[in-house]
Amino acid sequence: MIDPLFLLEAVVNGVLLGGVLALLALGLNLIFGVIDIVWIAYVDLVMLCMYAVYFLVTVYHWPIVLAGVGSVVTGVILGLLVHLLIISPILSSPPINQFLATGGLLFFIQSFATLLWSTDHRSVRVNLPVLEVGGIFISFPRLIAFGLSILAMLGLYLFLTRTFVGTAIRAVSQDRDATALMGANPLRLYLVTSAVGGAMAGIAGALLIIQYAVHPYFGGAFGPLTFMICVLGGLGSMFGAFVAAFIMSQIISVGGVLISTEMGYVVAFVIFIVLMFVRPGGIFAKRT
């Protein structure tokens, strides 16, 4: 029998992991919902942002907060580059070609990172204490990452609901043609969406590097998980993606403690497959 304290710790860690996963999923969901293309390499862009923070801190000795801003800028630039160079030429291609173009990007980024920086695991050391609350240990960096990702998501929410561009972006995701008729230019909105998605990747990168070591294959673990959360939450549904992120992170964290890390992921993926059959439009979709 497993000590209930361990289990409680796993639950808490699951919640903290859920915050960052939700951030990743929201960024990808925004792009997926608006442009209708899955960026298979989205988490690999996050990986590049993590490297950006790492080098800014260790080589150029920037303070960590400033490096985080650098990471966001890197994310925006990467998002724009991906859209202009890869996505815009294939906007009207069949889905399988779109999958593959961003899949090719995944191979490219992973191996280019290996070429430049080798497969060493690199981490940024942040001297922060580990909190002890009632016998369970909570890592402070994780707590900060959780808090900041909630703030970032709130920011995204305000951007999408309170600004003109944000409203236009939501309109595109509902009906592309009608939005164009209303005088908004979908192609320009795509660009803005890619930049915002990139910025989310940058924030996620900055928050992940203080918890995990970065290496070229970092996207391997988080990538598939992020798409699944997106789909599970339902396309374009921010709230759905948010809840789905916490469900998946709980399964992975608790399953990892109860059985093994891999089995935690296996259970999460199997639940994803089954839910796709039962509720193809996402967990909060209305049945049609």
Add this chain to the structure above:
Amino acid sequence: MSWRRLWAVLIVAVLAVGPFLPLGRMREYVVHVIVQIFIWSFVGGAWSLMGRFGLGSLGHGAFLGVGAYATSLLWNFFGLTPWIGGLVAILLTVALAVVIGYPCSRFQVVGHYFGLVTLAVSEVVRLLIIAERDWTGGSLGVSLKPAPSDSSIWALQFADKRVFYYVAMALWLFGLWVWVRVDRSMASRAMEAIGEDETAAASVGIHVTRFKLGITVLSAALTALGGVILVQYLAYANPDTMSGIGVSLRIVFAVVLGGMYSLLGPSVGTALTIALSEFLRIYFGIKLIGIAETIYGLVLILCIIFLPAGIYGSLRDSLRRRATARTATA
């Protein structure tokens, strides 16, 4: 005899005498590369049986992995000959394909969603192989136990690579034959209609679920067979080279690169990607780790953007266009 048929006979004849050409010390290596091209082309062809009808699966890594691992574990632990083990592996894969394929076609999981569900399946298989490390060897992979020298046919292990060359070539030709049979059947008309519009197809009386499930099962069974032959040839299986997203993507890349709507497209694409990666690997050696894959990824992105019908498909289309233009002006 038409020119096309003559060409086909000529190509098969050249391939058949290939392993006996005097290539000196290069021969081992060339045979090794061509065997891989044959097997992966076969797998690519199996994938495009589904892919060309709009079922863009990213789960073929799972089918390949189940095929390869089931035979090798049955042989290693129970001494079961791959002749029977391979059959068991194919049946297991078919079962998996039905478990995934039936709900997918029943509940109309299509497009991006189909891709993501099958992607999850290939990750599940890869993670299960890693998790059950006590008997699958985990990430380190598993080697086939060598057979006693007098029973190589029973164990399907041959010291001479040329035996596998002919096995793989037969497999490849078998794959092409299946392709042609499917292409000429009523099923391909039905599947084309389903790929265009499921509801419309159902309304004219096509049994959508049955056809989709049928083609999925066929494709999965062939992929598993490819996995069985591949593991017998390499005598080694690894979760990352036999299952998971990486393998699924590689299969699909090769096919899309060649062109999935033409008989030889998958083979051309596979031959080109394998030749490219072998060339890059030898050219750069261990000097710059990762550069070969970097160039590979770049080439793939460029091909998908600029040659959406695939290399072979685009080439054939442009030749045809030229031919029709000539007949039109004449």
